[in-house]
Amino acid sequence: MKVAFIGFGGVGQALAEILQDKKESLKLQYGLEPTVVAVSDVMKGSVYDPDGLDISTLLDAVREKGRVDAYPNAQEYDWNSLETIEKSNADMIVEVTFTDVQTGQPAIDHCVAAFKNGKSVVTTNKGPVALKLDELQALADENECFFGFEGTVMSGTPALRLPRTTLMGNDIYEVVGILNGTTNYIITEMEKGLSFDQALKQAQEFGYAEADPTSDIEGYDVRYKTAILSHYVMGQKVSALDIPCQGIADLTGEMVQEALSEGKRWKLLARIKKTEEGIEAQVAPEKIDITHPLAGVQGATNAILYECDLSGPIMLTGAGAGLKETGFSLLIDMIHAYQVNPKIRV
The missing domain is CATH 3.40.50.720 (NAD(P)-binding Rossmann-like Domain)
Known part of the structure; x- marks a missing residue:
């Protein structure tokens, strides 16, 4: 080659x-x-x-x-x-x-x-x-x-190859993922008591976030990844700009701590679901129960959960960045x- x-x-x-x-x-x-x-x-x-x-x-x-x-x-x-x-x-x-x-x-x-x-x-x-x-x-x-x-x-982390090869034969009817390590790191640090600005600054110092972090914290990076997953894994072409998108810029320390007191955690999630009308896709912060498989994903790690009709839920986790x-x-x-x-x- x-x-x-x-x-x-x-x-x-x-x-x-x-x-x-x-x-x-x-x-x-x-x-x-x-x-x-x-x-x-x-x-x-x-x-x-x-x-x-x-x-x-x-x-x-x-x-x-x-x-x-x-x-x-x-x-x-x-x-x-x-x-x-x-x-x-x-x-x-x-x-x-x-x-x-x-x-x-x-x-x-x-x-x-x-x-x-x-x-x-x-x-x-x-x-x-x-x-x-x-x-x-x-x-x-x-x-x-x-x-x-x-x-x-x-x-x-083979988020595309796994569903198209290893999970062949399944109908994957929903995909939910933490697809941006920067935002997941920020939320994790806010759970430890840092403010949003402090956590962002720390993410930049460690090289997780760019000098201009807009694409990460506003969810734009995840929105394009959601479009790819919808098209390649779920078989439905969706324009990235048509996917409702909300980032974590409005997430406060008080909101994060309140969620923890309720036995929940905030995560910025990509969610793609098959419905009778077609594909529904969105990017938004969600407060999920502490027992949810994605709730335990901490720091700059990424994870994706495939809901399958035959094998049941399959979760894949690993680094979402790094040279x-x-x-x-x-x-x-x-x-x-x-x-x-x-x-x-x-």
Whole structure:
């Protein structure tokens, strides 16, 4: 498998490290021998060598000089992202750019270019999947390409693959999830006595929250993940902007402590339910009983509960963020692509 990275921030570098560290086990267990042939990053430059780049040298160039084009003796150094997709000999594009989730760009354009050029894509960007899944999947299928996006909902915790594979045969009639670690961390700290502002500041200091935490605390991040789950798991396309969405900005310490005194806990929940009229989806803080399976999920952890007609409730919990965890989600898709897509194995 020849791999080109489009975007090479923390997640891309984490995946590159994994590919280096797991080189022997990937070959032994799966027959997979990935070779990184190109990197293109809008801030760090680009580099291409059809015979492969040495990952250690590549990472050293980025970490010591902040540039992938500090890599020595490659064939090309000046391709932009689309040129890298179109001109390189990669058969797998790892799309991990900084993308506007509301427009899905530039990731959508990268996916389209890859598929039109017969190249598979794995991505952790929510925008393309939430906004254009049907169109992108159709284009991928038309060109016999693989499209992987496991990491778009719960990072390295397989919230998409589990219901589509392990839970096959079930009718999943409701999905409820804690899909944002930042807000769950804030609520957990408020239960310990911190104010909302104190808990948010602490989340930012620990790297759970961005300098601008709006997407997290207003629920927008969860809303796009809810749209992906509705479409991919429940089979009903719902526009993210049509999903009622309320965040935790109005949650006070008094409300949190009052809930605890009642034997309840506040959680920011994504809820998707099949009804006779179709799918109902929403994102909102809910006060749930302390005995609810999701009530015990603390800190920056994510969790999702699938209500199934045959197996009953199945809950999956794990990290919903983190560089290595997100890099792992891309690796899951790469291994799966290698197993199911004959073009990659040629």
